[in-house]
Amino acid sequence: MPRQLNIRSDEAFETARRLAERHGWTTTEVVVRALRRMDEAEGQALRHGDLSPRQKSLHDRLAELGRKAREASPEASSEHGDLYGEDGAPR
Template sequence: MARQLNIRSDEAYQIANDIAQRTGRTRADVVLAALLSYRETKTGKKLTKTQRAFVDELLALAHRSAAVARPGTTSDHSHLYDERGLPK
């Protein structure tokens, strides 16, 4: 017997029901497709080898940059300006 997942949300039910009616699929199929799509988006499982290599390159660059950043460095670049907003 399949395990069950109960979602107590009127909005989720309405969205799943609307998509199911429009596509002729069951609500369970719609929810499963949405979960699979979300997982692929968040984990990168559908990336090509070239895309995955690019993402890995960017992550490596981010890690190298973080390793050499000075303490107090912020992403708003406030460390580059004095209290009057002029460049240091």
């Protein structure tokens, strides 16, 4: 069964619905396409070094925190599927 993402926003729902209708896609396709575009755009910025000095400093600090967290608790995970039922609703 595919994993589920729940977004509780009237604006997001209406925007996805309008785009789906306009392009003949499902709302899921709209969300996936939007996320891919955003991921690609951000990935390009990182690959091309388009970060400001402030962004680079923040990135370095966050990367260091991530490394320290992994070292302190290598078994930790951001997987929280056990908190949700088969229907995607919280247990």
